[in-house]
Amino acid sequence: MKDNTPINGNDLMALGYPQTELLGIALKANKKRTGLTKVEMLAHYKMVLDKAEDYINHHVFGKLAKAIVEGVGQREEEDVIPLREHGVGYSIYGSEHIEEGAIKQMQTAAKLPVAVAGALMPDAHQGYGLPIGGVLATENAVIPYGVGVDIGCRMALSIFDIKGVEFYGMEGLLKEQLVKHTKFGAGHGFQGQYKAQHDILDRGEFNLNPFIKNLQDKAWEQLGSSGGGNHFVEWGLMEFLERDEVLNIDKGTYLALLTHSGSRGMGATIAGRYTQIAKDICKLPYEAKNLAYLDLKSEAGQEYWAMMNLAGDYASACHEVIHDKLTKAIGAEVLAKIENHHNFAWKEMYQGREVIVHRKGATPASKGVMGIIPGSMTAPGFLVRGKGEEDALNSASHGAGRQMSRTQAIKNLKAEDIKAVLADCGVQLIGAGKDEAPMAYKDIHQVMAAQGELVDVVAMFTPKIVRMADDGSRED
């Protein structure tokens, strides 16, 4: 009988494997396991630890054995920057909605020697380094994975001078133009005459070094594209229950365009390079290694800061291109435009001193600052105004947050059930995988209720025509 009983980190630690990167290498050996039971595997693991030399050429354990012989994961104590015994304080909003893994990651982040304060938003879930929905203020240090892989991932909303009732006569045009002017999928961009122009491509930061210079062409190609995963471009109806003086918009329902995407391949490449540089310089204990940080005064820190800002502005430019194309295509006037990053780091004041506030999947919500918190492809999104809650480091959630992991959703959800929900909500969907189904997300109303102290709702957005990247299995 084939025994597929999984082996996890705890099993290996019980055998004496240290909680260092050696544990990760050891777990990889389990992926090559063929026809061996868990008991047999564990017996091998024990012997590899005791006599690694004998396993150097083994087809399953060779890599692990080599790592042990080379002393990987037995780093000299003095190389490692210790975490503080007691972390700085952090507030949690809607803890009943938050998975334990995210809270553990926040606890680790709070123990960083550079940590000043933190906060966890109600849509938080486990990420790489800092949890998604995590906010962390640090002193003179930037954590590339505290910003995230998709630097400058953001929302942009255009509200048009078109009344909601007119939407139903425009559906054909809206859908056609949405398909015509947007581009989705990993690696995808525009070619030839379809490439967009924007001042961002002339920015001096592209001349900082050869690394960033090499990303300029890709940035041009992908300018105005949306990428994959949970990114979208959608038409919907924006409902103001009362007149908003600041926006100068009367009570009523308006056609609106909402977009969610980031800095595409360019930002991901910057994030990857600078987190690696940070890890080489800033060696932290195993559980904190993805929180490696750069001193802002160091050369690498200044390079990252400049490139992060460039990637943020590039992400903004991508939204601008999409909104400009579609606004022109439908010949509408824009009454108001609102936008915000939700994966970024800012220099802000906290209790009288300057700190670096990392928001990784969190909406800036300083007093009076507007932001957009999307729901799902069928659930409403909200235009909000920050209340400036210092305990939340002036932040709010960046969405509903997942209720099902991507794999769970793909495995358990049925295409006809998703279709039924879309039909019920009157939403037309172009693209998207099952992992983006409405049921894969938490109830946005509960998430909003959990952050009533952080933001006021200004208006509500109801999605009507949604485009996302095609399902991975259907991708060309």
Place this chain on the structure above:
DNA sequence: ATGTCC
């Protein structure tokens, strides 16, 4: 999130 491990 990203052409999914340089």
